[in-house]
Amino acid sequence: MGKKIHVSTTINGEAVEFLCEARQSFLEVLRDTLTLTGAKEGCNNGNCGACTVLMNGVPVDSCLVLAVEADGAEFETVESIATEEHLHPLQECFLEGAALQCGICTPGFLVSAKALLDNQPEPTEEEIRFELSGNLCRCTGYDKIVRAVQTASERMKEVK
Amino acid sequence: MSENFNHAQIIKDPEDNYKILGTRPVRHDGVDKVTGRAVYANDVQLQGLVEAAILRSPEAHARILSIDTSEAEAHPGVLAVTTSADFPDLGDKVANLGEGPVNLAHLAANCLAKDKVLYKGHAVAAVAAQNVHIAREALDLIKVEYEPLPVITDALEAMKDGAPLLHEGLLTNLVPGGGKAETPSNVSDHHHFKRGDTEAAFEAAHIVVEREFTTQTVHQGYIEPHAATAHWNQDGQLTVWASTQGSFSAREQTSEVLQVPISKVKVIPCEIGGGFGGKIPVYLEPVAAVLSRKCGRPVKIQMTRDGVFEGTGPTPASFMRIKLGVDETGKMTAGEAWLAYDTGAFPGGVIGPGVMCVFSCYDIEHANIDGYDVCVNKPWTKAYRAPGSTHVAYAIESVVDELAEKLEMDPIDLRLLNAAREGTKRVDGPVYPRIGLIETLEAAKNHDHYKSPLEGPNRGRGVAAGFWFNIGLKSAATAHVNADGTVTLLEGSTDIGGTRTSISMQLAETLGIAAEDINPKVADTDSVGYTDITGGSRVTFATGLAAVEVGKDIISQMKGRAAKLWECEAADVEFSDGVFSQEDNSISFKELCAKLNTTGGLITARASVDPQGFTNGFGVHICDLEVDVETGKVQILRYTALQDAGKAIHPSYVEGQMQGGSVQGIGWALNEEYLFDEKGHMLNPTMLDYRMPTALDVPMIDTVIIEVPNPSHPFGVRGVGETPIVPPPGAIANAVKNATGIRMTDLPMSPPRVHSAIMENGNGTS
Numbered sequence: 071m072g073k074k075i076h077v078s079t080t081i082n083g084e085a086v087e088f089l090c091e092a093r094q095s096f097l098e099v100l101r102d103t104l105t106l107t108g109a110k111e112g113c114n115n116g117n118c119g120a121c122t123v124l125m126n127g128v129p130v131d132s133c134l135v136l137a138v139e140a141d142g143a144e145f146e147t148v149e150s151i152a153t154e155e156h157l158h159p160l161q162e163c164f165l166e167g168a169a170l171q172c173g174i175c176t177p178g179f180l181v182s183a184k185a186l187l188d189n190q191p192e193p194t195e196e197e198i199r200f201e202l203s204g205n206l207c208r209c210t211g212y213d214k215i216v217r218a219v220q221t222a223s224e225r226m227k228e229v230k
Numbered sequence: 231m232s233e234n235f236n237h238a239q240i241i242k243d244p245e246d247n248y249k250i251l252g253t254r255p256v257r258h259d260g261v262d263k264v265t266g267r268a269v270y271a272n273d274v275q276l277q278g279l280v281e282a283a284i285l286r287s288p289e290a291h292a293r294i295l296s297i298d299t300s301e302a303e304a305h306p307g308v309l310a311v312t313t314s315a316d317f318p319d320l321g322d323k324v325a326n327l328g329e330g331p332v333n334l335a336h337l338a339a340n341c342l343a344k345d346k347v348l349y350k351g352h353a354v355a356a357v358a359a360q361n362v363h364i365a366r367e368a369l370d371l372i373k374v375e376y377e378p379l380p381v382i383t384d385a386l387e388a389m390k391d392g393a394p395l396l397h398e399g400l401l402t403n404l405v406p407g408g409g410k411a412e413t414p415s416n417v418s419d420h421h422h423f424k425r426g427d428t429e430a431a432f433e434a435a436h437i438v439v440e441r442e443f444t445t446q447t448v449h450q451g452y453i454e455p456h457a458a459t460a461h462w463n464q465d466g467q468l469t470v471w472a473s474t475q476g477s478f479s480a481r482e483q484t485s486e487v488l489q490v491p492i493s494k495v496k497v498i499p500c501e502i503g504g505g506f507g508g509k510i511p512v513y514l515e516p517v518a519a520v521l522s523r524k525c526g527r528p529v530k531i532q533m534t535r536d537g538v539f540e541g542t543g544p545t546p547a548s549f550m551r552i553k554l555g556v557d558e559t560g561k562m563t564a565g566e567a568w569l570a571y572d573t574g575a576f577p578g579g580v581i582g583p584g585v586m587c588v589f590s591c592y593d594i595e596h597a598n599i600d601g602y603d604v605c606v607n608k609p610w611t612k613a614y615r616a617p618g619s620t621h622v623a624y625a626i627e628s629v630v631d632e633l634a635e636k637l638e639m640d641p642i643d644l645r646l647l648n649a650a651r652e653g654t655k656r657v658d659g660p661v662y663p664r665i666g667l668i669e670t671l672e673a674a675k676n677h678d679h680y681k682s683p684l685e686g687p688n689r690g691r692g693v694a695a696g697f698w699f700n701i702g703l704k705s706a707a708t709a710h711v712n713a714d715g716t717v718t719l720l721e722g723s724t725d726i727g728g729t730r731t732s733i734s735m736q737l738a739e740t741l742g743i744a745a746e747d748i749n750p751k752v753a754d755t756d757s758v759g760y761t762d763i764t765g766g767s768r769v770t771f772a773t774g775l776a777a778v779e780v781g782k783d784i785i786s787q788m789k790g791r792a793a794k795l796w797e798c799e800a801a802d803v804e805f806s807d808g809v810f811s812q813e814d815n816s817i818s819f820k821e822l823c824a825k826l827n828t829t830g831g832l833i834t835a836r837a838s839v840d841p842q843g844f845t846n847g848f849g850v851h852i853c854d855l856e857v858d859v860e861t862g863k864v865q866i867l868r869y870t871a872l873q874d875a876g877k878a879i880h881p882s883y884v885e886g887q888m889q890g891g892s893v894q895g896i897g898w899a900l901n902e903e904y905l906f907d908e909k910g911h912m913l914n915p916t917m918l919d920y921r922m923p924t925a926l927d928v929p930m931i932d933t934v935i936i937e938v939p940n941p942s943h944p945f946g947v948r949g950v951g952e953t954p955i956v957p958p959p960g961a962i963a964n965a966v967k968n969a970t971g972i973r974m975t976d977l978p979m980s981p982p983r984v985h986s987a988i989m990e991n992g993n994g995t996s
Contacts, residue, residue: 093363107273108266110503112453113535117917120453148266161264165256167235168882171727171890173263174270174454174503195930203926206917208451208504209727210886211893212925214235221234 079140081106082150090137097121097132099140100147108148108177112206119205122178123147129185131204148177151184159222159229160184169218171209178205183219192223238885238933240878241673243946246937249807250738251945254882255745257731263501271457271473271500272532279459280309282358282521282531283365284514285372286541287347290383290607290910291396292376294345294354301371302357307364310524311372312517313355314342318489325486327479336576338487340610341516347376348396348575349609350911351540353513358521358529381910385572385604386549388416396605400577406658418577419603421585423658426596431564435555438564439632442551443625445959445977446903447572449544450614451894451922454503455535456542460518461528466490468522470497470515475505475724476763480512481755487516498754499724502764506894507613508542510763539915543612544904546571546579550625552588560637562648565594565657569601569622574610579603583699584618586658587956588626590697591667591848592648597657607910613765615891616698616952620898620959624977627694627960632973641693641964642675642850649695650848666874666938667695667848673936674850679870688857689867692964696849696956700940700949701766702841705773706759709737709780711833715820717741717784720753722761723773727890727951728883729764735879736774736945740781742808743819759838767949770879771940772841778944779837788822791829795822845940847948849873851892851957857969862985864900864966870932871957876940876948884950889931891954897923899959901978 074089081104090099095114100106100123109132112118116131123132124146151158160183163169170176179202186193186201193201198219199212207215237254246252262268299311320334338344343352355372359365380394387393393416402411405421432438459471468490474480477499485492502509514531521529533541548571555564567588573579585601634641649667656662674680674693684691710718719737723729734748761773785805792810793800795817803812808819817825826832854868871888878884901921905913914920939946959977967973972987 091363101273105275106266107269110270110454111272111532112455112503113917115535115916115918117535118453152265157261157264161261164264165260166254168254168257168728168880168886170260170263171883171886172452172454172502172504173259173268174452174501176263177266180264199925203924206453206922206924208453208506208894208922209890211889211891211931212923212928213889213931214882214886216925216930217234217236224234 075138077138077141079142080144082146092138094137095133096135096137096140099137100132106147106149110174110177112174119182120175120178122181122205124181124185129182148180151180158184159225160219163218163222163225167214167218167221169210169214175205175207179207179215187223187226191226238881238935240881240935241937243937243939248739250735250745251877251879252881254880255731257728258734258750259725259730268501270454270503271471274459274471274500274530276459276461276528278527280358280360280525280527280529281362281365282356282518282529283362283369284353284531284537285355285369286537287343287350287352287354289347289376289378290350290381291379292347293379294343294347295375295377297355298373299355302368305368305371307360308357308368309527310358310521311355312520312524314339314344316520317342317487327482332578334486337483340576341487341513349607351609352575353541356517356521358525381607383606383608383906383910385547385570385606388604388606389570389602396575396607400605416605417602418573418605419581421581421601423585423599425657428564428566428596428598431596432555435563436558437633437636438553438555439629440553441629441975443628443975445548445621445624447544447547447608448614448898448902449539449920450506450508452504452506452508455533455538456509456513457532458514458518459528459530460515460522462519462523466494468495468519470495470519471500472497472515473500473502473509475502475509475765477722477724477755478760479510479763480515483512484515484519488519496754496756499752502724502726505726506615507617507765510765511543511612513542535917536915539920540609540912543574543610545614545617546573546611548621550622552625552629554629554633556633556637560639560644560647562592562594564596565589567599570604571618572606572608572611573603574606574608576610577603577605579611580613580618584622586656587619587697588622589657591650591695593650593654599657615894615955619696619698619956620895623694623696623956624959624963627957628963628973631964631967642671645695646671662846664938664941665846665848666936669936669938670848670850670872670874673934674852674872677852677870677934679852679868679932684854686856688859688969689854690965690967690969691852691854692961692968693850693852694957694960694964696953698767698847698952698956700771700845700847701768702772703762703766703768704838704840705761705776706838707773707776707780708758708834708836709784711784711823711826713824713827713832715823716747716749719748719750719777720758721750721773722753722758723769724764725752726764727887728880729769732770732879732883733773733777737777737781740778741784741819759836767847767951771943771947771949772839774947775841775943776837776839779839780835783835783837784833787833787835791826792817792822794829795825841942845942845948847874847950847953849953849957851961853961853965855962855965855969857966857984859988862981862988864979864984866896866929869929870934871954872934872936873950873953874936874938874948875950876943877937877946878935879947881935884935885933887951888933888954892931892958893923893928895955895958896928896962899962899977899979901980903978
């Protein structure tokens with residue numbers, strides 16, 4: 071097993087240090103060591119997207135990132151999407167549009183959708199479906215998720 | 231809330247004038263679920279928590295000669311190892327666990343194999359350790375000696391004389407009527423229903439179509455793997471945190487498998503990341519409990535994804551032969567069905583509902599149905615959304631479509647002519663109360679989708695109907711009325727898709743207050759009355775009914791308080807629209823709440839219900855698609871789902887059930903299947919290879935909600951959750967036929983299958 075490794079990273083704007091084993095995934099450390107349990111484990115092999123986080127601004131499956139790779143990187147997780155007082159328009163639209171049923175995939179979808187709207191504020195339906203195709207949802211059939219992202223995009227445009 | 235959310239068309243009951251029902255409030259647990267704060271089973275953190283992993287069989291059928299766990303036990307960081315030797319001997323005890331009788335020895339032997347492993351992935355042993363990595367290292371140190379036995383994975387093969395037997399003494403249950411077959415076989419159940427004279431009726435029929443169909447094993451595909459944490463305290467109290475569709479059912483199963491008094495087991499239901507029927511049985515709870523007893527610490531187990539595919543209950547593969555006859559007008563006169571479903575490793579599958587559903591949409595005078603549940607060396611199959619109905623709907627709806635073609639009749643007209651209605655007697659006995667199949671078919675026929683032309687090569691449109699029951703079963707609820715005019719509602723139905731809100735809305739409607747003024751909590755088994763599983767499309771119906779009864783109790787108690795204030799008789803106080811009144815006195819619900827503390831204290835109300843009147847839900851789907859004849863890939867172009875919801879309490883979540891069920895059905899129709907090699911090993915136990923639909927694979931799913939009130943619910947509610955998965959494979963098969971001229975009789979209609987069918991039919995060059 072060997073000695074634990076010291077990692078310095080930034081998560082949701084805060085400097086974070088942790089010790090991990092070389093074999094641990096970033097998802098595991100995030101959930102078990104840092105108790106940021108918003109990212110979910112659905113498959114642990116990069117198929118389902120429930121553990122999606124932003125690593126240096128890019129959506130990644132955190133189950134496929136080794137914890138040691140976090141050193142020096144910057145992460146955003148679902149826990150950072152809302153401000154202290156307000157939900158993000160995506161979160162509002164997911165709720166108003168009933169874009170979740172069981173909710174286990176929701177954190178991953180929100181992170182992927184936020185990355186999409188940050189880069190492409192007015193995506194087409196096809197672009198939304200393409201960018202979210204790495205996130206599996208088994209409850210909704212995707213209709214309400216796609217519409218929630220479309221509506222959030224409109225709302226964010228109005229605010230600007 | 232207009233914007234882009236695109237709500238369903240709702241065809242309302244003219245009598246409907248509800249204030250809260252039919253609105254779309256934000257779900258009560260919503261903020262927790264969009265911020266990552268909601269606690270699912272794998273999010274549980276406890277003092278001293280350790281993790282466990284499961285050793286699974288590499289053989290699909292083998293006798294276990296020995297298990298040596300000594301090296302694993304000695305591995306540094308390992309705290310406990312268990313095998314079935316740690317379970318009590320259960321003999322042949324059968325218990326009713328909410329969804330019908332379960333043989334407890336089978337339930338226990340599925341959690342940890344006893345003498346034999348019956349499928350690849352069958353759990354054999356478990357290790358608790360300081361962390362899951364150490365536990366997995368220790369699994370490699372467990373030595374299991376297997377004596378391989380012949381493997382059989384196909385139901386028809388397993389039914390043959392001389393087939394290797396999975397359970398040596400298994401005698402077929404004969405349904406109805408009871409009794410057992412005389413010689414052992416792999417057939418666990420044979421259902422047989424007959425009415426009239428099918429032979430003569432087929433003889434007299436104008437057209438008869440007979441076809442054989444197959445479907446493959448498919449999984450519910452919930453995104454959250456099974457997870458459970460157990461803590462067996464030194465005082466003998468066992469607490470279980472579970473991802474379960476029924477906390478009380480999980481408590482009973484755990485208590486029975488371990489043979490500990492039910493009062494010593496408490497199940498705390500966590501948020502549940504999807505179930506669809508697959509999270510009714512226990513797999514992990516008794517194992518985590520035994521490990522906890524051995525090491526004195528709370529033990530958490532989360533299944534791996536391949537563990538979920540290989541070790542939990544998917545829904546069966548099937549073989550179906552359907553024969554249907556019509557007279558010159560298209561009236562169905564005779565029907566015959568011969569069905570074999572594989573139950574997987576242990577007896578007790580879903581052939582029962584398959585048999586009940588096969589002719590459920592139609593009124594057929596002469597009918598004969600035989601259905602078999604057959605044990606094979608595959609995972610023990612379990613319920614999956616309308617269990618057993620999707621298979622037969624695919625078959626019957628394909629045959630109905632073929633008859634329409636031969637009769638040169640519109641396929642919806644043919645269905646309308648034969649549709650079940652109030653008073654129609656199903657072949658297995660029950661007579662329908664008021665149902666909405668006709669209204670749903672008419673709405674489909676009048677829908678813009680059905681009336682719009684579909685043009686272009688290799689494109690086709692298909693329709694299909696589908697049926698599922700709503701079961702009643704038991705539900706309980708308790709409410710505490712607060713001084714600020716809000717109500718805290720405790721209920722026992724684990725919330726998979728927004729039922730906290732659909733139940734709260736029914737209480738709010740009863741009390742004449744806002745849905746937001748109800749604060750619903752899903753309580754643990756010590757904190758709320760007995761409640762059956764979240765399943766059978768029953769929660770909004772039955773737990774909703776409990777909430778309505780709670781509301782009536784609150785009103786009755788509060789009338790007493792108003793009477794006290796006004797010095798009159800409680801019987802003279804009236805209540806309507808959220809206001810209590812008597813002669814010139816009146817006080818709102820909220821105002822009276824503020825006076826509860828000075829008129830005898832705050833109020834608690836409770837109700838337990840066991841509604842007996844079962845109801846029925848019908849759906850009709852329309853699908854347009856295009857077949858790529860070069861690759862065999864089917865692209866859905868437009869999809870509309872119509873369903874009788876009785877009364878859509880929260881229309882957004884009704885739409886959500888219809889859309890989600892449709893897409894699961896599309897996945898089943900087009901791509902999903904367990905692929906097995908000759909050794910019975912699943913070849914695709916990952917989500918990428920099993921390949922459920924992604925956002926890119928499907929279009930928007932349009933919905934139409936028809937409201938034909940259910941007479942056995944005060945608000946007319948029908949369950950809506952399961953029916954939507956039933957029609958898609960039939961609708962898609964019919965559309966593929968119209969696009970290519972080829973009738974696909976095997977699911978899934980995956981690119982390789984469709985492509986070879988096109989090649990065989992000499993249609994590969996358009």
